[in-house]
Amino acid sequence: MRSRKVTYSREAAFHALADPTRRAVLDMLRRGSHPAGQIARTFPISRPAISRHLRLLRRAHLVQERREGRRRWYYLNPEPLKEVDSWLEHYRVFWQANLTSLKAFVEAEHAHETKGGKTH
Amino acid sequence: MRSRKVTYSREAAFHALADPTRRAVLDMLRRGSHPAGQIARTFPISRPAISRHLRLLRRAHLVQERREGRRRWYYLNPEPLKEVDSWLEHYRVFWQANLTSLKAFVEAEHAHETKGGKTH
DNA sequence: ATAATGCGTAACTATACGGTTACACGAAAT
DNA sequence: ATTTCGTGTAACCGTATAGTTACGCATTAT
Numbered sequence: 001m002r003s004r005k006v007t008y009s010r011e012a013a014f015h016a017l018a019d020p021t022r023r024a025v026l027d028m029l030r031r032g033s034h035p036a037g038q039i040a041r042t043f044p045i046s047r048p049a050i051s052r053h054l055r056l057l058r059r060a061h062l063v064q065e066r067r068e069g070r071r072r073w074y075y076l077n078p079e080p081l082k083e084v085d086s087w088l089e090h091y092r093v094f095w096q097a098n099l100t101s102l103k104a105f106v107e108a109e110h111a112h113e114t115k116g117g118k119t120h
Numbered sequence: 121m122r123s124r125k126v127t128y129s130r131e132a133a134f135h136a137l138a139d140p141t142r143r144a145v146l147d148m149l150r151r152g153s154h155p156a157g158q159i160a161r162t163f164p165i166s167r168p169a170i171s172r173h174l175r176l177l178r179r180a181h182l183v184q185e186r187r188e189g190r191r192r193w194y195y196l197n198p199e200p201l202k203e204v205d206s207w208l209e210h211y212r213v214f215w216q217a218n219l220t221s222l223k224a225f226v227e228a229e230h231a232h233e234t235k236g237g238k239t240h
Numbered sequence: 241a242t243a244a245t246g247c248g249t250a251a252c253t254a255t256a257c258g259g260t261t262a263c264a265c266g267a268a269a270t
Numbered sequence: 271a272t273t274t275c276g277t278g279t280a281a282c283c284g285t286a287t288a289g290t291t292a293c294g295c296a297t298t299a300t
Contacts, residue, residue, distance in 0.1 A: 011140060014138050014143070017134050017137075020131060021258090026211075027210070030211065030214075036277060036278085037275090037276055037277070040277090045259065046259070046260060047276090047278095048259085048260075048277090048278080049260075052257095052258080052279090053258090055279095069267060069276090070267040070275065070277075071267095076214070078211045078214040079215065081208060084208060090147070091201045092205065094150075141288090155246080155247090156246075156247055156248085157246055157247070160247090166290060166291085167246090167247075167248095168249080168290075168291085169288065169290075171248055171249080172248090172249090172288075173288090175248085175249095189297060189298075190246050190297040190298065191297095192246080192248090
């Protein structure tokens with residue numbers, strides 16, 4: 001099977017992940033596919049609300065839908081999360097080096113800390 | 121220097137990252153500290169708008185502010201991004217194994233594909 | 241002392257968001 | 271044929287969000 005290179009919207013992914021319910025839905029699908037109703041039943045909000053979250057996740061390509069009779073199975077598509085991961089990549093180096101820019105900045109400041117700052 | 125273990129809000133981090141301008145601000149600070157005004161000047165929106173984004177980033181602890189005279193230097197604090205990273209961790213295994221649950225699902229479906237599905 | 245600079249906040253506005261109830265519709269059951 | 275089930279969408283509502291302009295207040299310059 002020939003694998004075709006596809007890119008997803010980083011914007012859509014970050015936006016989708018901003019909502020805790022949507023992240024929870026993804027966490028649920030991480031363990032396996034579920035029909036829409038079953039997903040809805042695990043949350044304290046109404047079914048239509050979940051349906052809309054699913055639509056948004058669908059449009060961000062984070063989940064895919066597969067119809068089977070009258071139910072619709074949702075399953076995870078982790079691919080767009082690569083966009084989030086690649087963005088994070090630039091920041092991982094900071095904590096991996098155990099040196100935040102904060103620390104660097106503070107140290108730099110300390111170097112010429114002779115101008116007598118306010119103690120406030 | 122004794123390092124104290126601190127945890128940040130995953131919720132706040134994800135929420136802060138949902139806005140493209142805020143991500144761009146972080147990307148800018150990744151290269152070094154900048155005063156508020158200088159940050160604002162690099163964006164097409166007004167200075168107060170940036171000021172509010174900075175406040176939100178500050179409250180999410182993604183940036184820190186340091187006053188120097190009449191300017192305020194902002195610098196990156198990448199720590200809270202660890203929360204995002206740790207959430208992503210669960211998903212990385214999917215694409216690292218080059219096996220999405222989609223693929224698994226499709227294969228599982230294929231196994232008992234005898235119930236004559238609609239070709240639609 | 242007065243003016244200019246740098247920056248945050250208040251007030252306001254339009255739009256986006258997330259939730260709810262009512263409804264539509266195909267698939268399965270009776 | 272009719273009812274029930276599973277699920278999506280429409281309409282509506284209150285709150286959050288992101289932008290703008292006006293303003294306030296230190297700090298630095300004149």
